[in-house]
Amino acid sequence: MAVNVETLDKLERKMTLTLPVSVIQSEVDSRLKKLARTVKMDGFRPGKVPMNVVAQRYGYSVHYEVMNDKVGEAFATAANEANLRVAGQPRITEKEDGADGQLSFDAVFEVYPDVQIGDLATAEVEKLTAEVSDAAIDKTVDILRKQRRxxxxxxxxxxxxxxxxxxxxxxxxxxxxxxxxxxxxxxxxxxxxxxxxxxxxxxxxxxxxxxxxxxxxxxxxxxxxxxxxxxxxxxxxxxxxxxxxxLPEVNEALAKSLGIEDGSVESLRADIKKNLEREVKFRLLARNKTAVMDALVAKAELDLPRAAVQAEVERLLEGARAELKQRGIKDADKAPIPDDVFRPQAERRVRLGLVVAELVRSNELHAKPEQLRAHVEELAASYEKPADVMRWYFSDNRRMAEVEAVVIENNVAEFVLGKAKVTEKAVSFDELMGQPG
Missing domain, CATH: 3.10.50.40 (Chitinase A; domain 3)
Structure with a gap:
């Protein structure tokens, strides 16, 4: 079936859908018959309500459901045949009754944009580095002593x-x-x-x-x-x-109370260093990823689908209301929060999401199974029973989807850093941790 798609604006499209009245009617009849078998109404035994009574009571709502379903199916089929990547929900309006027993509808919708990513070799990224110093280990030892004073x-x-x-x-x-x-x-x-x-x-x-x-x-x-x-x-x-x-002395007793089996102060400091290095690695990764994403957004050209931005605005709005509710604010769900507060953030998120998706698609940066496993192992390493933590991650698709998103971001960051003009900047441990020196 040839689908005629009209361009209304940069990303806005329109197409006309037609449905035979007979198809709608036969589906309505079929659903009403099914309903008649189970519906309960005063004065009738279950399953014995006459069809005309069922049609009178439920006809309108069943007709509305069928129209919604059938038009939705017709739109999905037509969009698929025209190879359209639809952003958000279409706005569908019924046209004047068509001839020859046909119903016609106009569907106005947005498509996802083509994303043009400029030359990443000209992108400039400042990459932070940090070391775990003896002073940082001393500070941590002092905190542990203070906790046991x-x-x-x-x-x-x-x-x-x-x-x-x-x-x-x-x-x-x-x-x-x-x-x-x-x-x-x-x-x-x-x-x-x-x-x-x-x-x-x-x-x-x-x-x-x-x-x-x-x-x-x-x-x-x-x-x-x-x-x-x-x-x-x-x-x-x-x-x-x-x-x-x-404060307890820094000695064997302190080391053993902190789970160091051989009780040596050297082992205690080595254990602290390993944990701090893991934390430094995660923090540097997060800060450097932000710098990469900023550079990436600056190099990309694309139009934003309004529907996707609005959906993101609503998600952020919902999150803000949930936070207010958690803080005990009365009627948080009714608090007047203007959309515009979240629009810049929503636009950036949608833009970044589309740019990252394009880079992943065109450069095969998807998360590989071994990367997912390595990332989960790293997350679990700081816990007492890593195997249990790994099982906890692997047993839940939603948690693994979050891991996958992080691994893809890491792949994107690595890819961009490999292409861009990178300048390294050393920061102190305290600055990275957001602590006063």
């Missing part, structure tokens, strides 16, 4: 200092009035770890057990407690107990 009560005449755990009673007042959350008894915090506002920590430093002090505390404008944000309170604080922190 113990506290012992200081002598009565010793003042509170950095890293001490203090137990306090406090009460705050604004203009002489107490406020919600401004009072506590036997409250514990560690000095210098940022649990309390700076002025509170400053006031407590240097105090001794049994001492009391009144001091002003200015709440920041962006403080989470809206009632007190931007206001100044007077606090009375009493120190009840001061405990000094004791």
């Amino acid at each position: 113990t506290f012992a009560q200081r002598a009565h005449d010793q003042a509170a200092q950095e890293s001490d755990r203090v137990t306090v009673d406090f009460e705050g007042k604004i203009d002489g009035e107490p406020f919600s959350g401004g009072k506590a008894e036997d409250f514990q915090f560690i000095v210098g770890e940022g649990q309390m506002l700076k002025e509170f920590e400053e006031a407590v430093r240097g105090m001794k057990a049994g001492e009391s002090k009144t001091f002003p505390l200015a709440f920041p404008e962006d403080y989470h407690g809206k009632d007190v944000a931007g206001k100044t309170a007077d606090f009375l604080v009493t120190i009840k107990k001061i405990e000094a922190a004791h």
Whole structure:
């Protein structure tokens, strides 16, 4: 069957579909007969409802279903015969009744664009590199020691200092009035770890057990407690107990408590280094992939299908509402969020998806079974029982589809880096991890 496709715009097309009335009618009759065998209606035994009564009650909805199904089938067949890659759902409108027992419909739809990718040899990509230094290992050892610290009560005449755990009673007042959350008894915090506002920590430093002090505390404008944000309170604080922190020594006992079988500090540091290197590798890969994708988008020319962008906008909108709901926002599903907030992000995602798909297709960059297995092995390696984690991945198609998407992205990144002008830039471990130096 010859399909006549009319171009309306860059990616918009129109075609006319025709369906014989007899085909529609015979399918409607067939579905109504099937319905009559099971339908329950007052005054009739099941399966004994007369056809004319069934047709009167259900005729319209069955006719509507059949029209939808048949027009959808006709559109899919016609699009397939014309080798069209349809983006989104077609908008179908019925034309005036056609002659010769035919029904006619106009289908307006979009097609996916041709993607032109420019010369990747002229693309410029900055590729980050990072090393796991001894200082990074030291920092991790300190974190592990801190997680296992113990506290012992200081002598009565010793003042509170950095890293001490203090137990306090406090009460705050604004203009002489107490406020919600401004009072506590036997409250514990560690000095210098940022649990309390700076002025509170400053006031407590240097105090001794049994001492009391009144001091002003200015709440920041962006403080989470809206009632007190931007206001100044007077606090009375009493120190009840001061405990000094004791960090475990870096020795065999610490190493063994961290699962190092031979208990040597060298093995502990080697184990930490291996874990940090794995984390560095994943982070570098993610950062460098972003740089590659930016370069790729800049080198590609294509028109974006509006339907695909709108579908992506709706997906992002749904995600935003779900996040609001999770944060306990009331009526999050009704919150007025304008589409335009997500349009630039949606356009970039659709553009990137089409460009990557074209590069994968034209350069055979699909994920190979051995790549999928190697990636799952790498993900599982940091767990205590890697074999169980691997089974968990392989037993679920959805999880494996996510792995496949990552492997394809890795293939694309490698392919582009092999063609582009690459400049390497070394970054520190702390910068890569987003930690203060």
